[in-house]
Amino acid sequence: MKQVINNEILKIEKLKKYFHVGKDKQGPIYVRAVDGVTLNIKYGETLGLVGESGSGKSTIAYTVVGMYRPTSGQILFKGKNIGMEASRRSLSSKKEIQIVFQDPGSSLNPRQTIEQILALPFRIHTQVPKKQLREKMVKLLEKVELSPDYLYKSPPSIGGGEKQMVAIARAMASNPSLILLDEPTSALDVSVQAKIINKLIDLQKEMNLTYLFITHDLSLMRNVANRIAIMYLGKICEVAESVTFFEKPLHPYTQMLISSVPVISEEEEKLKPKKVISIGEIPSPVNIPSGCSFHLRCPYKIPICSKVDPEMIEFSPGHIVRCHLFAKLENKKQQRSDLYEEESVIY
Template sequence: MTQQGNSEILKVVNLKKYFRIGKDKRGPIYVRAVDGVSFNVKYGETLGLVGESGSGKSTIAYTVVGMYRPTSGQILFKNQNIGMEAVRRPLSLKKEIQIVFQDPGSSLNPRQTIEQILRLPLKLHTNTPKKQLKEKMIELLEKVELPADYLYKSPPSIGGGEKQMVAIARALAPNPSLIVLDEPTSALDVSVQAKIINKLMDLQKELNLTYLFITHDLSLMRNVANRIAIMYLGKICEVADAATFFEKPLHPYTQMLISSVPVVTEEEERLKPKKVVSIGEIPSPVNIPPGCSFHLRCPYKMPICSEVDPEMKEVAPEHIVRCHLFGKQASG
């Protein structure tokens, strides 16, 4: 594993991505899909980025891989700011950061054979001699436990889990160091989800990969993520290592999420926070309320919460919380 200077492969600093969706008398109307997000991903780890639908997870994924240009903020990959290079990213950089999308049904071209799907990234990003391309494609299929004759099939003729394995093989083809997994199992049948997760975990070890693993399913992260970041309405509420996260969640929103995760053992039941019941609906990202964006739903709301947006505070080493309840304990 190459560690360049520090232990972070990816550092996202105050990232904003707004989409203009129209205008009214007061001017343009924006969806604040990602609204000042900072986090880092360390070499070789899995950072779980968890949030409900619409919280801005895919927008972060697409911005990190260069499909979107940030509205503002920085994306540092191996200490180099790559945010504004979106769209015109050099190939040498594109090859390093790959993505697996949520729905392999739409991310794989149904009119191509799997051979064509795998050939493109190999030709674009590696200098595999022409004669060895087929061998290399078979190797990629072996990595995801698909037989060599799958090269001649096309996506509509194989199962959903197999399609996602092909998408994973395609992401592996350029020999990347970071893979963004955008809800890689949520469009799949429950029966194949565990198989995909186990394969991803094995590949991570075998190939020294780093994962930014995006999901709406917090319970999935328990055995998968080293650290977890929770998103709500375009912002991060809490970041901690996975053990701390499940044992000592601090932010009212994460407590609410964890109190609704099913438990397996009595020990877990004992550790689980008391049921935190939220009130009301998630506001729209077009109309984010002032102050803490969770204040309309938070059972612990104080007067300051509807006026001042809390800052990220490190309340213990590597445990970061954005909530006025914890301001006084902050060390940095």
């Protein structure tokens, strides 16, 4: 059976994914979509991967699920390397990792009935006899609170929220342990979103699932994720527990993101960092700025930022940040209490 070496279900190490887009005099041009990402996901947790469009968060999901072959780096799933495209992976590892896409309108085949859509994962990954197949599918639909008559409907005839429920049911069919959720609710209204998120949380407890939740919605992540990782231009900026993340955001980009979230109550207003306001736009991943990729938009820029790319630093246990401001502090080897004092100067 599965050999559990440590408590990490998925380990991504120095993952790079470049896309070849053309060439000029200097040589080939690449879009550096994912540029050296190291990320761990523990058993049973929800990791929120947050970033703006074009930051490479979906590329990570597609590489993990095997739609792309990584340019370099490793992906370890339960201790086994799966850093190759899906056609070269074993069936058992494909069964364990499933994905739910952003737009249910285009991820479900409009010419198939829900029955046909749901039958496929059973046929490939399980040895369910044909007679029991229907019973299994009805059970699956029950899990996502859809009635059995949905089996005979086709995707265009049902609502957006229901379609996404079907997509979730399809991902659950092979009884996976890791599900990648690629912005599953961003195309839906808030009242429908709440319903789907609650269902996902229930299913996680019931089926012992691990989620990698990709989104651009920070306030949603505060309520869903155990840990949050922020991505900017193919690199991870900050990883932290979701509570510390909002109470003590370190990276200037994180502060900018949180200050941009529109909020509805006063207690939320207090959490927003006041001094960092959003300026500039995300640069093109073809011409990534030298040094720290964020330095063009950063209000706390120091000379070193445009020259040297910062390293990942563990600021406090479980709180990893990649910024020169905090590297400097660590070099001084100060006490943690001093660190916070100096930090307040930065704010």
